[in-house]
Amino acid sequence: SLGGVGAVEDHHSRHHHSHRHHHVARGHSLLPFPRAQSQEGRMVTLQLKNVCARYGRKTIVHDISTPCFQGGQVVALLGPNAAGKSTLFRRILGLLKGSGDVLISHTTAERPVAYMPQDTGAKAVLSVYESVLLARMQGRSLTVQADDLAQVDKALAELNISALAERDIGDLSGGQRQLVSAAQALVQEPEILMLDEPTSALDLNRQISLLSVLRRLADERQMLTLVALHDIGHALRFTDHAMVLEQGRLIACGATEDVITPELLRSVYHVNARIEPCSKGRPQLIVEEAI
Numbered sequence: 001s002l003g004g005v006g007a008v009e010d011h012h013s014r015h016h017h018s019h020r021h022h023h024v025a026r027g028h029s030l031l032p033f034p035r036a037q038s039q040e041g042r043m044v045t046l047q048l049k050n051v052c053a054r055y056g057r058k059t060i061v062h063d064i065s066t067p068c069f070q071g072g073q074v075v076a077l078l079g080p081n082a083a084g085k086s087t088l089f090r091r092i093l094g095l096l097k098g099s100g101d102v103l104i105s106h107t108t109a110e111r112p113v114a115y116m117p118q119d120t121g122a123k124a125v126l127s128v129y130e131s132v133l134l135a136r137m138q139g140r141s142l143t144v145q146a147d148d149l150a151q152v153d154k155a156l157a158e159l160n161i162s163a164l165a166e167r168d169i170g171d172l173s174g175g176q177r178q179l180v181s182a183a184q185a186l187v188q189e190p191e192i193l194m195l196d197e198p199t200s201a202l203d204l205n206r207q208i209s210l211l212s213v214l215r216r217l218a219d220e221r222q223m224l225t226l227v228a229l230h231d232i233g234h235a236l237r238f239t240d241h242a243m244v245l246e247q248g249r250l251i252a253c254g255a256t257e258d259v260i261t262p263e264l265l266r267s268v269y270h271v272n273a274r275i276e277p278c279s280k281g282r283p284q285l286i287v288e289e290a291i
Contacts, residue, residue, distance in 0.1 A: 042106040043071030043222050044191040046092075051100035053084075053091035060087045061098065064250045066243065068103075071191060071222040074215055076235035076256060078228075079245035080269060085228040086118060088245065089194050107191055111139050114190035118197050120174075120181040128172070128180050129165040132156065135184035155187040158213055174201040182210060186217070193218075195227045199234070207231075211238045232260055233285045236275070244268060257283055266291065 047068040053061035061084045069075055077085050090096045093115055104112065124131060132152045137144065156162045159179050169177065178201045185193060195214070199207040211227075215238050218225045229235050235242055235256055242259040244252040246268050252259045257275075265273045265287075273287040 044107050044112060044224055045070045045103075045105045046192055046224055046226075047103045048092070049101040049103065051088075051091060051102060052098040053087050053096045054098050055087075055096065059098070059248070060084055061091060061245075061248045063100070064088065066250070066253055069224055069226075069241065071224045072218055073241060074218050074225045074227065074239045076229050076239040076242040077226055077245070078230075078232065078235060078242055078260075083245040084248040085245055086196050087248070089115065089117075089196055089226075089228070092194065104192070109189070109191050111188065112191040114185040114188040114193050116181050116185040116193075116195040116198055118200070120177040124169050126169055127165065128156070128161070128167050128169060128183075131169055131180060132183050132187050136187045138188075151187050151189065155183040158186065158217070159183050160209065175203065175206060178202060179206065179210070189221070191223060193223055193225045195225070197228050197230065199229070199231070207234065214238070232265070232269075236260060236283045236285060260285075 045068050046066075048064050048066045051061065051064045052059055077088065079085055087096065091098055092102050093113065094102075126134065129152060132155060133144065133148065136148050136152055140148070153162070156165060159182055161176070161179050161183065164172065164176060164180070167176075169180065172180065178198060182195065182198055185195065193214075198214075199210060202210060211234055214225055214227065217223060227239070229239075239256045241254065242252070242256040243250060244259060244264065251268065252264055260275065260283075262272075262274055265271055265285075270291050271287050272289050272291055273285060275283050275285055278284045
């Protein structure tokens with residue numbers, strides 16, 4: 001999923017903006033979401049109202065409504081396998097049909113949303129540098145500017161993968177491809193960044209490094225970041241808010257420390273667990289047993 005551009009079908013969601021044609025870069029969809037008039041000093045916002053998503057006639061995600069998330073926040077999307085997390089991301093991007101409203105406001109970019117999917121792919125015959133530059137140029141001028149090259153260098157450096165620049169994508173390990181995929185999303189300088197299990201193939205050091213970078217960039221760029229995670233401890237450490245899905249329904253949404261409770265972990269994840277502060281006062285998840 002590192003090359004090519006495909007048109008997205010019209011969908012039933014009512015984006016509250018003027019309508020334009022949506023395009024998606026395979027894998028890293030950077031959709032030119034129609035946007036309301038930007039207001040100086042206002043951060044980008046995202047809100048879901050009664051959002052559903054379906055494959056064909058089968059509804060997978062049901063009636064999801066959220067508070068208004070805004071730039072600078074990191075939001076965890078949690079839930080067991082097959083809870084509907086990836087489906088919800090695809091619905092927000094307009095890649096799936098369904099009723100309800102996806103409201104994006106106060107954007108200043110032509111393509112405010114970047115998406116890192118679970119499947120990073122390895123079919124493109126490109127170097128790492130070329131693939132990140134291609135992601136940068138989607139929807140932009142065909143002429144590569146000095147700033148474009150600088151942003152590619154910056155994205156690779158942020159993720160500590162500059163040494164991979166000349167390597168072919170197909171020769172990389174799964175973890176390395178995952179970091180390249182993250183660079184492809186970051187190089188777009190999005191206002192809203194959505195990442196689907198970005199740490200699933202990474203070792204512990206790189207998990208912490210990547211999530212630390214995402215947390216810092218959300219603060220520095222006032223970027224709204226939505227990240228699907230399986231590691232509840234990471235959610236507690238790095239995110240401000242959490243949404244918990246189960247069987248396609250939103251069962252909890254709020255401040256991460258308020259949402260993740262022993263009761264929720266027992267009900268949704270079927271484990272006995274407790275959350276206690278460490279010596280630095282950070283909440284720590286301690287799992288005692290599966291039930």
